[in-house]
Amino acid sequence: MKKNNCKISVIGAGKVGSAISYALYRKGFNFLTVIDKNLNKASRLKNIVKAKNFSDDIKKIGSETTFLLITTPDDVIYSVASQISKLKNINFENLIAIQTSGVHSTDSLRPLELKGARVLSFHPIQTLTSKLNKLKIYDSVTNIYFGVETRKENYSIAKTLAGYLNSKVIFVKKEYKPLYHIACVFASNYIITQLNAIELLAKKIKMQKVWKHAFKPLINASVTNALYYTPTEVLTGPIERGDVKTLQIHIENLKNFAPEFLEFYCASGIETLKIALKKKSINENKFSKIKKLFEQNISVGKKL
Incomplete structure (x- = not known):
C-alpha cells in the first residue's frame, strides 16, 4: 500500500472519519471524494483534506478510488457497502475498503469483498471528541493502537496503514470482536x-x-x-x-x-x-x- 498510488474516498465525515482523514492528509495522501448525508460536514472535510469533490450521494464516489474509508455509524455499514458494490464505475479488484467499527467484523463489508475488494476492520483504540481542534484530532489517531480484523493476507496493509499514523496494530479474531469492543467500552x-x-x-x-x-x-x-x-x-x-x-x-x-x-x-x-x-x-x-x-x-x- 503506497500512498502515491492511493486515491481515497471517505464515506462519513464525523469525528472518526475526520480524524483519520486529516491524519492521512497530513502524511501526504490524496483524497478524491467525501460523502456524508450532511452536506455541511462533507464540505468541511473536503476543504480540510483538499478532496476534489463532496456529495451526499454514494453514487458520486470517484471512479478512480482505490482506498475506501467507511466511517459511518455501525448500523449502516453493511447497507453502505451493499450500495457501493452495485456501482459500475469502481474497479473493485483494485480497491481496499476499510471500516472503523469496534464491534462489527469485516462481514459488514462482505458485498465489497464478493466483488474482489480487500476488506479490513480498522478500529482506533482511542476516544475522539468534537472539542478537539484539527491538530489535536490529528494527534488523537497517531501513536496509538488499532484493533484490526481481516484476512491474514491483508495484515501487511493494516501494518502499513498504521505505520503511516505512527501507530501499531492488534489483530483480533472475528469471533472476538464484540468482547474486544466491550473492553474498549470499559476503558473509555x-x-x-x-x-x-x-x-x-x-x-x-x-x-x-x-x-x-x-x-x-x-x-x-x-x-x-x-x-x-x-x-x-x-x-x-x-x-x-x-x-x-x-x-x-x-x-x-x-x-x-x-x-x-x-x-x-x-x-x-x-x-x-x-x-x-x-x-x-x-x-x-x-x-x-x-x-x-x-x-x-x-x-x-x-x-x-
Missing part, C-alpha cells in the same frame, strides 16, 4: 460514567469547584499503578480491607442522600470484591458477608 465510556458519579457526588458536598483538582491525583495514581502493576496488586480501600462497617455507612448515606447511586455502588462493589478475594486480602467468609450486603442493597436501589 465506563470510566467517564465513574467520573460523572464523582462530579455529582462532589456537587452534593459543595466541592463542585475543586473536585477535578482534588480527585485528579487519586485518579491518576490509581490508573497509573494498575497499568504498571496489575489491578489486583494495587487494589486498596474498604472492600480490599474487608471493612464492613465502612461499607454499611456508605450504603446508608447513599440511601439518604444519593439513592441514584446505590445500585451502581453495590454492583461495582461486587466486582471489586472479586478482585479482593483474588488478592487474598479477604477470606471466603468475609467475601460472602460483603457480597450479601451488596446484593441486598442492589434490590433496594432498584426501588429507590
Whole structure:
C-alpha cells in the first residue's frame, strides 16, 4: 500500500472519519471524494483534506478510488457497502475498503469483498471528541493502537496503514470482536460514567469547584499503578480491607442522600470484591458477608 498510488474516498465525515482523514492528509495522501448525508460536514472535510469533490450521494464516489474509508455509524455499514458494490464505475479488484467499527467484523463489508475488494476492520483504540481542534484530532489517531480484523493476507496493509499514523496494530479474531469492543467500552465510556458519579457526588458536598483538582491525583495514581502493576496488586480501600462497617455507612448515606447511586455502588462493589478475594486480602467468609450486603442493597436501589 503506497500512498502515491492511493486515491481515497471517505464515506462519513464525523469525528472518526475526520480524524483519520486529516491524519492521512497530513502524511501526504490524496483524497478524491467525501460523502456524508450532511452536506455541511462533507464540505468541511473536503476543504480540510483538499478532496476534489463532496456529495451526499454514494453514487458520486470517484471512479478512480482505490482506498475506501467507511466511517459511518455501525448500523449502516453493511447497507453502505451493499450500495457501493452495485456501482459500475469502481474497479473493485483494485480497491481496499476499510471500516472503523469496534464491534462489527469485516462481514459488514462482505458485498465489497464478493466483488474482489480487500476488506479490513480498522478500529482506533482511542476516544475522539468534537472539542478537539484539527491538530489535536490529528494527534488523537497517531501513536496509538488499532484493533484490526481481516484476512491474514491483508495484515501487511493494516501494518502499513498504521505505520503511516505512527501507530501499531492488534489483530483480533472475528469471533472476538464484540468482547474486544466491550473492553474498549470499559476503558473509555465506563470510566467517564465513574467520573460523572464523582462530579455529582462532589456537587452534593459543595466541592463542585475543586473536585477535578482534588480527585485528579487519586485518579491518576490509581490508573497509573494498575497499568504498571496489575489491578489486583494495587487494589486498596474498604472492600480490599474487608471493612464492613465502612461499607454499611456508605450504603446508608447513599440511601439518604444519593439513592441514584446505590445500585451502581453495590454492583461495582461486587466486582471489586472479586478482585479482593483474588488478592487474598479477604477470606471466603468475609467475601460472602460483603457480597450479601451488596446484593441486598442492589434490590433496594432498584426501588429507590
